[in-house]
Amino acid sequence: MSELTDTRAPAPSRAGRLPSLLRDTVTMSQRSVRLTMREIDGLLTALILPVLIMLVFVYLFGGAIRTPTEQYVDFVLPGVLLVCTGFVSALTATSVTRDMKEGIVDRFRSMGVAGGSLLTGHVVSSLVRCGCASALMLATAFLIGFRPTADAAGWIAAAGVLVMFVWALSWLAAVFGLLARTPEGASGFSFVIMFLPYASSGFVPVETMPGWVRGFAENQPVTPVIETLRALLHGAPAGADAAVAAAWCAGVTAVSVVLAAVLFRRRTA
Amino acid sequence: MDTAIDAVGLTKSYGAVRVLDGVDLAVRTGSVSALLGPNGAGKTTMVRILATLSPPDSGRAKVAGYDVERERGGVRRSISLTGQYAALDDLQSGAENLRMMAKLAGLGSRGARVRAAELLDRFDLAEAAGRRVGTYSGGMRRRLDIAAGLVGDPSVVFLDEPTTGLDVRSRQTMWSVISELARSGVTVLLTTQYLEEADRLADRVAVLDGGRIVAEGTPAELKQRVGGGRVDLTASGPAAFGRLRAALGPRALHADPAEHGLSVATDGTAAEVRRLLQQLDPECVLVERFAVHEASMDDVFISLTGGTAASDTDGLASRTGGTGGEVARV
Ligand SMILES: Nc1ncnc2c1ncn2[C@@H]1O[C@H](COP(=O)(O)OP(=O)(O)O)[C@@H](O)[C@H]1O
Ligand SMILES: [Mg+2]
Numbered sequence: 001m002s003e004l005t006d007t008r009a010p011a012p013s014r015a016g017r018l019p020s021l022l023r024d025t026v027t028m029s030q031r032s033v034r035l036t037m038r039e040i041d042g043l044l045t046a047l048i049l050p051v052l053i054m055l056v057f058v059y060l061f062g063g064a065i066r067t068p069t070e071q072y073v074d075f076v077l078p079g080v081l082l083v084c085t086g087f088v089s090a091l092t093a094t095s096v097t098r099d100m101k102e103g104i105v106d107r108f109r110s111m112g113v114a115g116g117s118l119l120t121g122h123v124v125s126s127l128v129r130c131g132c133a134s135a136l137m138l139a140t141a142f143l144i145g146f147r148p149t150a151d152a153a154g155w156i157a158a159a160g161v162l163v164m165f166v167w168a169l170s171w172l173a174a175v176f177g178l179l180a181r182t183p184e185g186a187s188g189f190s191f192v193i194m195f196l197p198y199a200s201s202g203f204v205p206v207e208t209m210p211g212w213v214r215g216f217a218e219n220q221p222v223t224p225v226i227e228t229l230r231a232l233l234h235g236a237p238a239g240a241d242a243a244v245a246a247a248w249c250a251g252v253t254a255v256s257v258v259l260a261a262v263l264f265r266r267r268t269a
Numbered sequence: 270m271d272t273a274i275d276a277v278g279l280t281k282s283y284g285a286v287r288v289l290d291g292v293d294l295a296v297r298t299g300s301v302s303a304l305l306g307p308n309g310a311g312k313t314t315m316v317r318i319l320a321t322l323s324p325p326d327s328g329r330a331k332v333a334g335y336d337v338e339r340e341r342g343g344v345r346r347s348i349s350l351t352g353q354y355a356a357l358d359d360l361q362s363g364a365e366n367l368r369m370m371a372k373l374a375g376l377g378s379r380g381a382r383v384r385a386a387e388l389l390d391r392f393d394l395a396e397a398a399g400r401r402v403g404t405y406s407g408g409m410r411r412r413l414d415i416a417a418g419l420v421g422d423p424s425v426v427f428l429d430e431p432t433t434g435l436d437v438r439s440r441q442t443m444w445s446v447i448s449e450l451a452r453s454g455v456t457v458l459l460t461t462q463y464l465e466e467a468d469r470l471a472d473r474v475a476v477l478d479g480g481r482i483v484a485e486g487t488p489a490e491l492k493q494r495v496g497g498g499r500v501d502l503t504a505s506g507p508a509a510f511g512r513l514r515a516a517l518g519p520r521a522l523h524a525d526p527a528e529h530g531l532s533v534a535t536d537g538t539a540a541e542v543r544r545l546l547q548q549l550d551p552e553c554v555l556v557e558r559f560a561v562h563e564a565s566m567d568d569v570f571i572s573l574t575g576g577t578a579a580s581d582t583d584g585l586a587s588r589t590g591g592t593g594g595e596v597a598r599v
Binding site: 020023024027030031034035038039102103104106107108109110111112113268269 | 320348352357370
């Protein structure tokens, strides 16, 4: 070990930077996924709650709601899917806050790990969580009569839209996680996010809503995502909704990443 | 390169509070140094600056030959920081934590596995390797935390209050871990509130108080500064206590009105003690008993910091020269 004390390690080279950034991001993603899989109670809530919500809507409210599709479950699936992935993405805020409170961030930084790698790890684990939750939800939906007419390309496109949505929302959640001082505070973000799909075209057609709510529902980001998913799953062209949805997701991601970078630097100065 | 850490004139303020007020510190390569100071003295702030986690407001510092502001990458590849609070994932096992840190330090999967196994063995954690850290005891956690700092073979190791909050036995274990670390040739800078710890582990001690280094030297040199010894006087009553205390003025290291006790620095020779007693109490009525002790680090600390547990930033100059009157034992 003594030869280390009297020779200076070579200065960081530009060429070595990117691979190490990538490698660190992979390591941090593995960490976050492992932690999330071991957080049994959080995971169970994230998986079971949305399934229950779907069952409640389909069996209790569904009969009373008149929709353009023949079966209510076909209409409502994109909506509950977004409630579910929204809720699961929002858990990112709690994980980020918890990390920032503990000394582990200092250690990572003193090892030269970039804040971006740490946060990306949390967002990646959010994607994995949402993947599990969505699979469970679709399986339940199939059992209760969900019959989409999409072809393979439609399914792939729908998955792509969902990934885009979760990616954007998880970055936004990371921003809240950096703002919150306690994990409990950070979990408040879930409630805001859970509310958005209800005030959208997810559960009832917007035409049935009173004036100002309808205005909100038609122009908020969740509606075009839901319309796109609904169209794709039923083999219809998504058209303008897809473009609006993509623009929202890209915009939210861009703003959140920048805010996260600034806040991370401020929190760790 | 024989100085591993070289800091000059570091200052740092949080809002209106000047936490570091021109700190100079030099640590020889391969030595163990202790930064000793009461709670809130700025020890963590100092270590975080040296570990590139927070920039100083002014001043310069080099660690392992690299500038902490301009050559962060170099510093970060040469150091490890084990903070005051364990930096581990409770939900991962000890082995998983170490493998993760090893990968972040640049090792491949195989290398990380080997390194983790090695460190678990060395820190006597092999048996608990597969258990989640959440189930570890405080002492095991700290050992794993230090092990985690060593995955990248650092040449300079910062340990921020490595034994705070540990029970006596875990502290003893920790001390032998740190001594062994020192023998392996790395430079160690540890911070502590415990004088005994600095005395036991460190080649050199720097006392941080009120944002400045108020004394620096080997534990023996520091003890020399308070005269190498201490004489404890017990007054014959409250009135006698008052008169002795007035006569001693700032020379009193401790004053304990309840027990009528006073302590004074001395070189411990019979001649000096006789002279002191003669001068204080020529009629032999005020002093009931006396006892001579070798100076402890406590005396050094009290005489240097005025015995304040939490320091205020003003009034420092007046405090560092003389000694406080009535002081609390730390
Ligand atoms: N990030 C911070 N923001 C504001 N004040 C701080 C911050 N970090 C430390 N301080 C203040 O600086 C002083 C020294 O803190 P610290 O370095 O943690 O002391 P020590 O580690 O010696 O106990 C304390 O008064 C503390 O409240
Ligand atoms: Mg501290």
